[in-house]
Amino acid sequence: MIGVLVSGAGTNLQALIDARLPIACVGSNKPDVMGLERAAKAGIETGVFELDSYPDRSARDTALADWLLGSGAEWIVLAGYMHVLTPAFLSRFPRRVINLHPALLPSFPGAHPIDDALAYGVRWTGVSVHFVDEGVDTGPIILQEPVEVRNDDNAETLAERIHSVEHRLLPEAARLCLDGRVCLGESSRRVMIT
């Protein structure tokens, strides 16, 4: 089972639901977001863990991890979750948290990868699914897929093509994780898909 974390619209959560991934629960750091509505509509347990409700980030992340584990989540999938996870969280799911990033990492980490790719002038960007570590978009890569940048692309047209790849690649990666086909050794950050 996977636990999914969202912060907003949850279009990638919808892709996971549509792909019939077994989803234990959906958590959010914000109340009243569309992602929670999508989960409720699909009959999935939801939870809200606002930072303001806890003494600090670490306490919030501990409560979130407890809840996810209690719901039966073995793998955690970030689907547009916009908070960095603390060691208090990551240590509970060692090498079991995956995230989506709309660029071919290590190019264009951070909050504005589509704009950054257009400003740099690359001819190809893409989508990465990677393990989450304590850095920003620095964890070992599970799957990637390139997306061509066209002469006439703007941020909107490029984002549309990137998002459609995301909606395919994230469910595929989650499925591979659940099936035990994603192998990451101790001595290398190179992931093998078996």
Place this chain on the structure above:
Amino acid sequence: MIGVLVSGAGTNLQALIDARLPIACVGSNKPDVMGLERAAKAGIETGVFELDSYPDRSARDTALADWLLGSGAEWIVLAGYMHVLTPAFLSRFPRRVINLHPALLPSFPGAHPIDDALAYGVRWTGVSVHFVDEGVDTGPIILQEPVEVRNDDNAETLAERIHSVEHRLLPEAARLCLDGRVCLGESSRRVMIT
């Protein structure tokens, strides 16, 4: 006409020759390299510009630029040329020097892009042809092509597939430059192919 600079085997020079690009001359910073032999065999004028023969790098680059201009070269193509070009050179060919890099820039700049890509664990790397500026592999990108990294790739097998893309992409980019189809505005580093 293009002028080509080499430092070694010149396999990418050979790709330019085989693609029947109009080559004015081939310069090298080293004597007795295979690249010079390939040029001679194709009946192309050659020149050697060793750093040791000049008071400094800037003087060498000025002599090299004079020679290239005198040979009728309008565009300069680096085909495995391993010295950084000084402003003394680049100012003579403004936005007219292109280079090949075996990675999808801005990922993995520098001297070991194929090893670096394997060590990072990307699932896709590739080839970039870019304008040369005073940085290391930082200039505006003209063409790119992704190359998939396979589970069982080592540096040798990956390099082989990357080199075969290089041998196609560099002649294609040189042709686009000569045909005036590569447009780089003053206000953006985004190159348009027309």
